[in-house]
Amino acid sequence: MHRTPPEMLQGTVDILILRAVAWQPMHGYAISRWLDDRSDGVLSVEGAALYQGLHRLERQKLIAAEWGLSENNRKAKYYSLTAAGRARLRTESSTWKTYAAAVHKVLSPA
Amino acid sequence: MTTGKRIFTLPWRSRTTIAHDVDAELSFHFDMRIAELRARGLSEGDARQQAAAEFGDLEFTRSYCRREDEHAVHDQRWTDRLTEWRQDLVYAVRTLRRSPGFALASLITLAIAIGANTAVFAVSRAVLLQPLPYADADRLYQINTIWPNQPNSRNQLSPADFADFQRTQTSFTDLGAVVPETAMIWRPASGDPKSLDALDVSSNTFAVLGTRALYGRTLLPGDEIPGHDHRVVLSFDTWQRDFGGDVAVTGRSIILSGASYDVVGVMPRGFTIDEREEIWLPYDQTGTLADVVRARKQHYVRTIGRLKTGITPAHGLADLRTIAARLAAAYPEADSGRTAEMRSLHDVLTGDLRPALLLLQGAAALVLLIACANLANLALSRTMGRRRELATRAALGASRGRLVRQLVTESVVVSIAGGILGVGLAVVGTRSLLALNPTTLPSLFDANVNGGVLAFSLAVSLITGVLFGLLPALDASGGNLHDSLKEGGRGSSGGRASGRARTVLVVAQVALALMLLAGAGLLVRSFAQLTRVTLGYDPNGIVTADLRAAGDRYNDSLQVTAFYDGVIQQLSRMPGVTAVAAVSDVPTRGSSGTALRIDGQENDEARLQDLRYISVHGDFFKTMRIPIVAGRAYDTSDRPDIPETAILNETAAKRYFPKGDVLGHRIRIGPDPNAPWMTVIGIAGDIHTDGLDVPVEPTIYANHRHEAWMRSMSLVMRTSLSAANAGPLIRAAVRAEDPTLAVNNVETLNDVLGQSLASRRFALGLAMSFALIALVLAALGIYGVLAYNVAARTREFGVRIALGASSRGVVSLVVQQGVSASLAGIVIGLAGAALGARLLNGMLFGVTPLDASTYVIVVTVLLVVAVVACAVPAWRATRVDPLTSMRAE
16 A cells, blocks of 8 residues: 655645545545545545544534435545635645646656 | 535634644544545555555644634634624714714714813813923922911911021921012123022022023032122023033133122023023022021021931921921021921912813813713613514624613714813813913913823723713613513603613712802802902002012112112102002012011010001002001101101901000010010001902001112002003113112003902803703703603594693693602702712801802792703693594504
8 A cells, every 4th residue: 555655745645635625525434545545546635634624624624514414324424625725725835836837848758 | 526515603712622633634534534544445554554654643633623623613712702892883873974963962062061171181180190390209398487276377487597507407408598689681692681580599499499400500509608699590492592501611600790600500401490580590698697686587488308218297397386486486587486387289279260160170070070970971862762673683682782782882973072172172271261361370280181181081981981971871782672572662661660760860960060059159149249358449440560689788778778769769759650569468469477566565475466558658548549548658757767658458456455445555576575666646447468368467567768678679660651651661661770680570550450360260250150050961961861751652642632721731740740859859968968068168258158049049040041951842732632642553
């Protein structure tokens, strides 16, 4: 299994979480599965980093939490994007895209 | 992908709940992961191990998440609270805007009440609370001599007595001597010479007051030694105005009255000892003390002492009295019968303002209380009408606390807004008060609306808001709100309890208003009595000016006589001047006391008869138009070289010579039993020398030619000129006699009389305004309650009228209610006024605190106002249409 690369920055975890809950509320485990699936296992975030990120973002009111029932009828904490979170996701995504494109350009053969 | 069903939102969670939640969330994660790994075929143990390995630092994550959640809850709590407050505020503003009448009435009432309190507080803070601008000012005392039991005989020390007090006292760090100012003629390097008011102070005075120089140094011991005493300290204003604020002025020499003086220092802004002086010079008594007799008998040294730390004022006074007793024994001709007195410098300077200000502050507080009662009443009626709204909110889940807070927020919003308006009023009010009464407040006191005053009015506003909001809020939110919802209508007259509360408020208002009216009434009657006092002279057309023959030259009393003769003669030749004279004390400014021995009578040496002493120069009686009742006035035949003659006032003649044998009788004055005899040659009319409110005492009008040791005199000049036009004439005449002398306080006698009544007029004006406000508020209060009751009882009146009640019956029903509440208030108010009026005792003149006619008038006024306030609602009650009223509700 992939572990979160050590150089993976806190900001990166945050934006990934925001993106994960952008469409519908999700609990922590679902988020980690979703990230795994979407990145074909490349961006597998360590549980510790994920939950720290979730609670940090909740305190910043970028995401909101509610207890709900999971698919297997267990009590689970669901996270959803707040308006502030959506705005943050928008700005962060475009910053990231610009950044990634620049890195890509530098690394491409001339 | 998962979809969750919402179960509940997270409220404010406790620490335990947070810990529990974090654990539940994390174990859910592990359970899911383990289940998945096991589905892939791992054993229970392996799955568990792998899940733990994948997760990373579990313990740190657990505590990190808890901490974040706790912070989040804390933040949330504050945001929620702020949101609620904002909601309350927005809601309050919205409701108030929906009832602009209520809001406006409350605002105006509050602005006036809080404005009055703020304005009075601005003045009393400056006068009563603010320390004087000296270091540790509460240990500073002014020391006087006084004849026991005669407050008016207070006198300053003589130079010789001062020296003895200073040398032998042990309770004060030191005593400083301050001697009335003289004019020094300053000759600048360029430009015309100008006169500077100088104050002679003993070289330790600055140390006693504890004030340091801004630049250079103050006067120090040693500066008074002849030969080294040409040193001068400049006041800040003089330094700015005449020396351009040049720091290098210290160490320079300037020419004062022809001699060179070294400028040793500049005092800080606002520092003053006598309020008028521009420069300070070292005061040396050695020359004065050489003349043993005069040095004991002239009392002109103002003495300020700083009590040592650890010494009580009582101990200090005992010390001074011991010295005074020793002096009286050693120098009976000058000091017999005198003892010492000390008053805190603060009291000396605030003088008679303290009781007046305390009373005004009390009156302002009463006005505020009435305003509170009024607003509480308004709010009470208003919340009754809002019971349905409140019930709805309660039904929707608002707690009682929340409802109370909502209502109190409304009243606080009103009171703060009213407070802001009130402060505006106070700023204008304080300015105009002081502008109207410039002489009331010594310039040492800086009465302004500043931070402290603003804090005061903010606090007052808040308290007011809570005070008048809380009672109605508790009343409205209590009881069974659901009933009012069920009743459907706008609610019945609103419980019996709140009806009683409203009546109590009206009673309180009337009682408070009566107290204020009674106080103001007594002051008005006192003032009226004062203006009716027979002056005994004609003040119209008299201009006065203060002179002092200062300088070594006048140690020869013939020079003093020559100086005043010269000035009087010059002025009497001027066009527009009818008559000129000089007098030791201008009427209402006080007099000194002396003792009387009568030839051929038993004179009890231990208890000599009192006599007020006034010295006159020139034809004082003709100038002032004081009638000579018998005998004659002084004329040129009363020369210093023949035995002295005397003129007494009528009171003295009647009291001490009941047989009418006063003319030609011989008397002795002063403490010296061997003083030369004086022959009484005339009786002059009585005048109030010590103030209009002080009864006329037996007085001698002594002849200044014989008593020319007295150097400070005031000119009285009967003239068609104004004070402004007479001033230059007087200055020119004085300059022609002696260019080193100053002329002070040129003003009309009517102004002097006005000043003597200034603090009284000041207090009276404010007390009257307060009483008027109180009356209006009380009337509004009565009206408000009755109007509300009539509205609430519309149906009942309709029934009564339908059943044949006459409109007179209905009117009397309403009026009876209002009048009985007013009567209760009047009875309580009378009791309060009778108790409170004692506080006025010192300010009353010609009326007793229980003056019956004042109370009768005040009660009548209040009753009339109460009946008028009842009349409108009563009239409205008779207009109730039985049919409409019964159909309503």
